[in-house]
Amino acid sequence: MQAATEREGREILIQAKHLKKLFAVKKNFYSRPLYVKAVDDCNFSIRKNTVFGIVGESGSGKTTLGRVILRLIEATNGTVVFDDTDLMSLSSQELRLFRRRMQIISQDPYNSLHPRKVVKKLIGEGLQLHFQLSSQEINERVKHILTLVGLREEHMYRYPHEFSGGQRQRIAIARALVLKPEFIVLDEPTSALDVSVQAVILKMLKELKRDFALTYMLITHDLAVIDYMADDVAVMYLGQIVEMGSKDDIFLRTAHPYARLLIDSVPPPTPSEHWSGKVLSGEIPSPIHVPSGCRFHPRCPQAKDICAKEEPILSELQPGHFVKCHFPLGS
Amino acid sequence: MQRRRGDLLDISGLKVVFDTYAGQVKALNGVELWMNHGERLGVVGETGCGKSVTALSVMRLIDEPGKIIEGNILFEGKDLTALSEGELNMIRGKDIAMIFQEPVAALNPVMKVGAQIVENIEWQRKSAAQERGSPLQTVQIMRDMLKFVGLDWQRTENLYPHELSGGMAQRVMIAMALSSKPKLLIADEPTSALDVTIQAQILNLLNSLVKETRTAVLLITHAMGVAAQFCDFIAVMYAGNVVEYGSLHAIFDNPLHPYTKGLLKAVPKIGRTDELQSIPGIVPDLIDPPSGCRFHPRCPHRGPACDKAQPRFEPVGGESEADRHHVACFLYQKDH
Numbered sequence: 001m002q003a004a005t006e007r008e009g010r011e012i013l014i015q016a017k018h019l020k021k022l023f024a025v026k027k028n029f030y031s032r033p034l035y036v037k038a039v040d041d042c043n044f045s046i047r048k049n050t051v052f053g054i055v056g057e058s059g060s061g062k063t064t065l066g067r068v069i070l071r072l073i074e075a076t077n078g079t080v081v082f083d084d085t086d087l088m089s090l091s092s093q094e095l096r097l098f099r100r101r102m103q104i105i106s107q108d109p110y111n112s113l114h115p116r117k118v119v120k121k122l123i124g125e126g127l128q129l130h131f132q133l134s135s136q137e138i139n140e141r142v143k144h145i146l147t148l149v150g151l152r153e154e155h156m157y158r159y160p161h162e163f164s165g166g167q168r169q170r171i172a173i174a175r176a177l178v179l180k181p182e183f184i185v186l187d188e189p190t191s192a193l194d195v196s197v198q199a200v201i202l203k204m205l206k207e208l209k210r211d212f213a214l215t216y217m218l219i220t221h222d223l224a225v226i227d228y229m230a231d232d233v234a235v236m237y238l239g240q241i242v243e244m245g246s247k248d249d250i251f252l253r254t255a256h257p258y259a260r261l262l263i264d265s266v267p268p269p270t271p272s273e274h275w276s277g278k279v280l281s282g283e284i285p286s287p288i289h290v291p292s293g294c295r296f297h298p299r300c301p302q303a304k305d306i307c308a309k310e311e312p313i314l315s316e317l318q319p320g321h322f323v324k325c326h327f328p329l330g331s
Numbered sequence: 332m333q334r335r336r337g338d339l340l341d342i343s344g345l346k347v348v349f350d351t352y353a354g355q356v357k358a359l360n361g362v363e364l365w366m367n368h369g370e371r372l373g374v375v376g377e378t379g380c381g382k383s384v385t386a387l388s389v390m391r392l393i394d395e396p397g398k399i400i401e402g403n404i405l406f407e408g409k410d411l412t413a414l415s416e417g418e419l420n421m422i423r424g425k426d427i428a429m430i431f432q433e434p435v436a437a438l439n440p441v442m443k444v445g446a447q448i449v450e451n452i453e454w455q456r457k458s459a460a461q462e463r464g465s466p467l468q469t470v471q472i473m474r475d476m477l478k479f480v481g482l483d484w485q486r487t488e489n490l491y492p493h494e495l496s497g498g499m500a501q502r503v504m505i506a507m508a509l510s511s512k513p514k515l516l517i518a519d520e521p522t523s524a525l526d527v528t529i530q531a532q533i534l535n536l537l538n539s540l541v542k543e544t545r546t547a548v549l550l551i552t553h554a555m556g557v558a559a560q561f562c563d564f565i566a567v568m569y570a571g572n573v574v575e576y577g578s579l580h581a582i583f584d585n586p587l588h589p590y591t592k593g594l595l596k597a598v599p600k601i602g603r604t605d606e607l608q609s610i611p612g613i614v615p616d617l618i619d620p621p622s623g624c625r626f627h628p629r630c631p632h633r634g635p636a637c638d639k640a641q642p643r644f645e646p647v648g649g650e651s652e653a654d655r656h657h658v659a660c661f662l663y664q665k666d667h
Contacts, residue, residue, distance in 0.1 A: 057527070057528060058526055164614075194377040194553065195377070195555070195594065195597045195598050196609055197613075198597070199596075199599070199608065199609035200609040202607060203607060221527065223601055224600050224601050224603070227599070227600075227601045227602065227603070228599045228603070228607065251601060251602070262527065263601065264531075265530070265531035266531075266601060267530075267531070267556035267557055267560035267561075268556055268600060268601070269555035269556040269559050269598045269600050270559055270583060270600070271559045271560070271579045271583050272583070272584070275560045277531065277534075277535055277538075279528075279531050279535050280532075283498055
């Protein structure tokens with residue numbers, strides 16, 4: 001109960017309602033389009049100064065969701081309220097003012113930086129656009145932000161190819177951070193990095209969040225990273241949120257069979273811990289022809305007749321702990 | 332002549348270099364590794380530490396501009412570094428098979444899956460100078476192999492690789508690799524490109540298959556979880572050297588090398604509450620590697636000798652023989 005009061009104690013920064021994104025695909029020019037349901041009716045809210053983790057297999061729609069929130073992709077349906085402003089109703093000019101407040105750091109530090117711009121230009125471009133600062137001021141701010149992310153002043157005039165993967169991810173973080181955003185979408189920020197580098201970057205992201213009162217939406221397929229970073233977690237399957245709650249709700253009081261199997265399929269990195277090796281059979285179905293009823297029923301070990309016929313609703317088990325299942329575990 | 336340490340594979344003092352315009356990349360700097368029949372050895376380490384080069388050296392697949400300049404690779408007593416291409420082809424794909432990280436890229440894109448496996452079985456027969464079985468027999472073996480890896484042969488044999496999902500393609504690769512009943516299976520990051528749920532399926536499958544066939548596995552991975560749950564022995568590599576080698580228990584419960592310790596503390600784990608520790612510094616450039624112990628610039632226990640000579644790879648005293656615990660670090664050298 002204490003957790004619930006604490007939950008309500010924090011202001012909500014982002015609220016998403018009935019978010020939907022369909023991508024039309026055509027087999028050939030004349031055929032009727034079919035729709036990939038990349039994000040299908042997602043509702044959630046992100047509290048200020050917390051980390052909201054999104055986890056799921058590839059093809060579950062996590063990345064699309066992150067982009068739809070920022071309006072980098074236009075949603076088919078639904079609203080996103082960012083600090084009392086409905087992002088979906090903004091004109092492109094109004095949206096541009098908002099861009100400063102919300103940033104994204106993407107997975108691949110090798111492709112997300114312009115190869116022919118020096119670091120100073122990469123980081124300073126946003127400052128020029130949003131604040132119209134003099135070049136001297138830009139210089140100062142870029143210098144300052146570089147030291148914050150663990151790079152040095154002399155790195156300002158180098159090109160991205162001169163840096164290692166971890167250093168490039170630091171540049172990407174500096175670029176996002178220099179605009180003093182409130183909200184950052186971290187799309188698999190460490191998946192392309194080695195574990196020792198990953199540890200450095202994750203720690204740094206945590207410290208920056210504390211120092212700058214940031215709010216993160218962390219998208220990853222790595223449950224251990226979610227457990228290390230997140231306060232709240234949503235588990236996605238085929239474009240839908242199937243379970244959502246605090247980190248402890250998801251890891252200790254898991255209610256959805258899919259979330260349970262996902263957690264169990266991670267081999268623990270200590271041999272003394274026995275790995276149940278319980279295996280989720282089958283593979284994620286095509287998001288074009290989604291299964292009837294509960295989308296997880298063809299792979300679910302405890303599916304019953306009703307699961308194939310009726311789609312469960314995302315219902316609140318405990319305050320703040322939501323699950324989309326007819327027969328949630330532990331009840 | 333040193334006594335043979337492993338009856339299946341014994342790599343000693345292996346040095347591999349690549350000549351590039353920027354200079355000579357000293358990729359392997361005296362690798363020591365060994366394993367017995369039926370054992371599962373995990374090679375772990377970060378990008379660029381030489382895991383894959385070690386695996387390719389065993390297959391003698393190091394191509395220009397790379398070459399093996401020193402060391403031996405004994406496979407059942409035969410030195411693979413001294414064999415001719417013809418003799419190697421009797422071993423490759425037959426006694427030693429390999430599966431790769433990107434299974435779809437490793438298959439022939441314009442050939443049906445079934446036909447690829449059949450081709451492999453026929454090739455094995457030819458190279459072993461066995462008489463050719465009837466085509467029907469070969470097809471039957473192919474179908475059994477597909478069944479063996481949990482695929483429906485009626486559906487799968489007529490598919491092209493692009494029609495397979497990553498998990499299915501890796502199963503096909505495993506079917507093909509095991510069709511020749513190899514003594515050693517080299518798996519180079521077999522699950523790194525797959526989702527965790529599919530990774531668990533493939534690991535379980537590999538686990539039961541190699542137990543059944545008593546195939547030894549050399550598993551290359553950067554995922555500590557995969558190594559911890561699948562292997563009997565672990566070799567930790569850093570910048571072209573095996574810095575620590577031993578049983579699963581020895582490496583995870585009693586790590587000695589500062590790099591191994593750092594690596595284990597950097598791995599996030601579900602339910603872990605302590606802060607992650609990182610290793611300061613970055614992986615060295617192997618064109619101009621640090622002198623002495625290649626880890627010394629990043630090592631928290633660096634001493635005066637560390638940048639002068641390379642530490643010997645020596646057994647750790649006081650532990651049981653079965654642990655095979657070896658480490659290359661001056662902290663544990665008796666005469667130091």
